[in-house]
Amino acid sequence: MTRIDRGMLTRSYLFSPPRVRLIGSSLSGPRLNGARLAIGIGALALGLSGAYVKQKGLGFSPSDWPEPIRALLAPEPRFAPPAVPFLREEAPDEDDADIGARPEAPPVNLTTAAHELGRDLAGFKEAISFYKSGDLAGGDAAAKAATDPIVQTALEWIALRTFSRESGFDRMQAFIAAHPSWPAQGWLRKLSEEALFGDRKKSALIKSYFSTSEPQTPAGKLALARALKDDGKSAEAAALVRGVWREADLNAALEAKIRADFGSYLEKADHKYRAERLLYKEQTANAMRAAVLAGPDVVALARARAAVIAEAPSDKLLAAVPAPLRADAGYKFAMIQKLRRADKISEAVALMLAAPRDPIVLINGDEWWVERRLLARKLLDGGDAKTAYKICAEHSAMTREMQIEAEFHAGWIALRFLNDPARAAAHFDTLIKLAATPMSRARAAYWRGRAAEASANPDAAGTAKAFYEQAATHPATYYGQLSREKLGLSAAPIRMPATEAAGEARDPSVKVIELLYAVGEKALAYPLVLEAARHLEDPAQVAALAKVVARQQDAHVSLTVGKIASQRGIALDELAFPTYGVPAFQPLPNSADPSVVYSIARQESAFDTSAVSSAGAKGLMQMIAATARTTAQRAGVAFDENRLIADAAFNAQLAAAHLGQLLAESRGSYILAFASYNAGGRRVKQWLDAYGDPRKPGVDAIDWVERIPFTETRNYVQRVMENLNIYRIRFTAAPMQKAEAEANP
Known part of the structure; x- marks a missing residue:
């Protein structure tokens, strides 16, 4: 299902094309006996x-x-x-054909009740109608008649979301100044930085904007680079531009703009790095554009890697790669991938064990970890747990998520296949330090408990119990539930949320969401619902948000909000598991x-x-x-x-x-x-x-x-x-x- 925001289809599209999300089946599952x-x-x-x-x-x-x-x-x-x-x-009769339909959401008790808004309510609906039809000026004119603060805030937010490009930098800054705790600060910051670059704001304004904080987006870095270039600070500007060129996802139009404005700052090494990074992400067309700029040798490497990615005939292309580039980590990665897919596991493993491990050399340590994981599981299937462990333990994963997976695999293999609880415990200890969500914390503590239980230490039982108790504090997770059974505990009851903030004590964003739902604008409410779920800090405010969302009886939105809160450690079990x-x-x-x-x-x-x-x-x-x-x-x-x-x-x-x-x-x-x-x-x-x-x-x-x-x-x-x-x-x-x-x- 596609969820694309109109406001994200303008300037921001230059930096990252909108993603189409297709929700599909997953593949995985544990069973217990x-x-x-x-x-x-x-x-x-x-x-x-x-x-x-x-x-x-x-x-x-x-x-x-x-x-x-x-x-x-x-x-x-x-x-x-x-x-x-x-x-x-x-079986229903014709008169009962709608028995399974979801009931209409009950009326919402607004902070300022709808009937009390009077003319504001009519103006509110009129302004929304203008904005949704693409008429920013008409919407703004209708919004001027609003006197209720929540209505004013709601309309200004809708204008910014719907017309992010047309609204401009100054209007965004005015909203941020008026609502410094608004939950969508990250989105507003992103759009503000893109406006600085896209609208070619003056250097003085750009330098002032970034005087207290570093740019957070590619657009912000390019805007600051332009200001530094104007000031004659070429070295600082070049560093920013090269960083964006190497690491950012850019479309062809923005690539051309960067080369036109800052081409003298970019070297062949930057183009080669960009090509290789994009090849790891399997963005072969984008990678080829960068490879052409890096020269014919890199083009040969990119063509060979693209063929391996596509599982197309690649032997001749790999052989055509110049000898110096065959020592390149990307070339070795392609060879390992090709051999593994051909089920030549021993040859692939030999290359992997000889491969570099420096994350800077690898460029994308996460993709190298994925290949290591696939090889390790092949080795386990073949009965070679010792080498499987070595493959996992020598990972160079970059992100927290992939580091967690790598450390888990190494610990699990050490414990369950090598019978080495001490070595396993070391990996699970690292896992505990890395874990940041209830799911990963429960898994880390559970397996640390299993390692303790398997050890010969005199206090093994007590140590294991302590770790199981730690995991059991996350009863809505798979390993938290397993730990409760280990401890002989019954299933934990559904956790109640914090007492929700009420009335005027609620965050303005919650009031705006409630108002949008009250007038039937679910699509406009949804982006703000997500931002509030992600960024409201006070559990009482999150509970107030949950109360508004639950009234709608929209299971998809309820689940989404409940999951986001749960990942943040805020219990919203009733919302996360809608009935x-x-x-x-x-x-x-x-x-x-x-x-x-x-x-x-x-x-x-x-x-x-x-x-x-x-x-x-x-x-x-x-x-x-x-x-x-x-x-x-x-x-x-x-x-x-x-x-x-x-x-x-x-x-x-x-x-x-x-x-x-x-x-x-x-x-x-x-x-x-x-x-x-x-x-x-x-x-x-x-x-x-x-x-x-x-x-x-x-x-x-x-x-x-x-x-x-x-x-x-x-x-x-x-x-x-x-x-x-x-x-x-x-x-x-x-x-x-x-x-x-x-x-x-």
């Missing part, structure tokens, strides 16, 4: 007793579901209306239960019913048309592919039936069912052959999930499993059953 499966997975689809499952089967009919599920009126959120019933027991968003439908026989359906919808589309993946998965549950058609035929339901997007209830109905079938085929294993839903049953069978059967006591299900070769699927299974535990609590007010049932189906 026995005492090791920290999240109860059992063969039970509803957290029911084993006897019930044996009596009724795995994919039991909706009429057999227990009353709490069959009735399924989700517990009322603290600040939201009751959830929409998930099930529709009887609305799946329309009511008539379940087909042997369908998966609502907790499973919601868990999948949350991960697959984030409740975006119009989502379409690059692989063609469609709608709420990201159903592939062929799978949906087969499911419909099996159930005797008329199939229309267009309904996968147009009719979310139809999409969910078929997906629930398909999930029920997968659960039956996997004999109740959620791990296998979720992995199959994401990556396909054929791949799961391959993994069962390669890594064993996680349903059997001799196979550690946590390791089995971590061995899934697709990063997307590993993550997918873990995320859906953690979702499932939360939705069990939300829908049944009871924790999920422990894992023994899945270990011994």
Whole structure:
């Protein structure tokens, strides 16, 4: 689904083209068994007793579901209306055709109530209408009549968002001065710096603007470089320009502008660096433009690397690269990638172990880490854990995210394959220092606990317990839930948000969001909702935002805000796990239960019913048309592919039936069912052959999930499993059953 802001299609497009986001299926998933499966997975689809499952089967009919599920009126959120019933027991008659529709959001109690705005309300709507139609002057004229401060703020924000280029630098600065704590300061700063450059502001103004802070964007750096150049400070200007040229993503038009204004500052080494950096990002067309500027030798290297990236015939092109450039790190990377894809693992590993490790030489240490990870997993599959560990431990990952992945892999291999808990502990200690989100903190602490538990230290049990307790403080995460089971704790209750700020104590941005929702301007509210979720510091203000968002009963927005807050360590569990968003439908026989359906919808589309993946998965549950058609035929339901997007209830109905079938085929294993839903049953069978059967006591299900070769699927299974535990609590007010049932189906 595309979300492009009109304001981002003007000047800012020069610096980074708008991204089209296609929400698709993920690939990843862990399953747990026995005492090791920290999240109860059992063969039970509803957290029911084993006897019930044996009596009724795995994919039991909706009429057999227990009353709490069959009735399924989700517990009322603290600040939201009751959830929409998930099930529709009887086929609707024509008069009841809208039974599954989402209810209209209840009226919003405005800080300044709508009826009290009087003429301001009419003027507010009129100004918005002008702005949305592309008439900045008309909108500004209508806005002048507004007297309510929140209305004035809202209209000025809308003008800036809608006409970011036309508004200009001075208007942006006036807004920032009037609203210094506005949550979108980063966006405003970015647009301000782009205006300084694009509008060719005077050097004195530019130098004054950057006198207290460094430029934060490529445009800001170029604006300052122009001012420094005008002052005769060529060396300082050149340093800024070269940094932008090397590191920034620029389109062809801006590249040409930089070369026209600052071409004398750029050297062949800068062009070569830019070409190589873009090749690591697989932006081959952009890379070739830079390569041409660097000379014919670099063009030969770029052509060879582009062929390897495209998996096209590349032998002759690689052979044509001049000898001096064959020592280039980028050339070695291409050779390693080509050999690994040809399954010549030993040759690829030999080149990797001899490759440079200096991040400056590598240019993109993250891409080198990805290649190391792929090789290490191939080595594990081949039984060479020692070399796999070395490949991981010698990483040169650059970003925090990739460093976390590299340290985890090294620690996990040391612990689980080399039986070296001391070495593993060192990597997990580093992981703990790097971790910045609840998810990564829980994983780091859990595995540090596992390393302590495996050690021969006399205080091993106490040390392990302390780390499990640390991980368990993140109960909405996969490894936090596993840690709670390690400690013998029941599932944690849904965490309540902070007491929300109320009335005039609320942040102005929250009041503006509420006002926009009240007049039906959801699209205008959404960007500010995201900015507020990311940047409001006070948990009470975030809770106030959550209250406004929850009233809308828009599961996609609720989930997005809840996730952002959760990543910041602010608990908004009710919002992050909405119990609305799946329309009511008539379940087909042997369908998966609502907790499973919601868990999948949350991960697959984030409740975006119009989502379409690059692989063609469609709608709420990201159903592939062929799978949906087969499911419909099996159930005797008329199939229309267009309904996968147009009719979310139809999409969910078929997906629930398909999930029920997968659960039956996997004999109740959620791990296998979720992995199959994401990556396909054929791949799961391959993994069962390669890594064993996680349903059997001799196979550690946590390791089995971590061995899934697709990063997307590993993550997918873990995320859906953690979702499932939360939705069990939300829908049944009871924790999920422990894992023994899945270990011994």
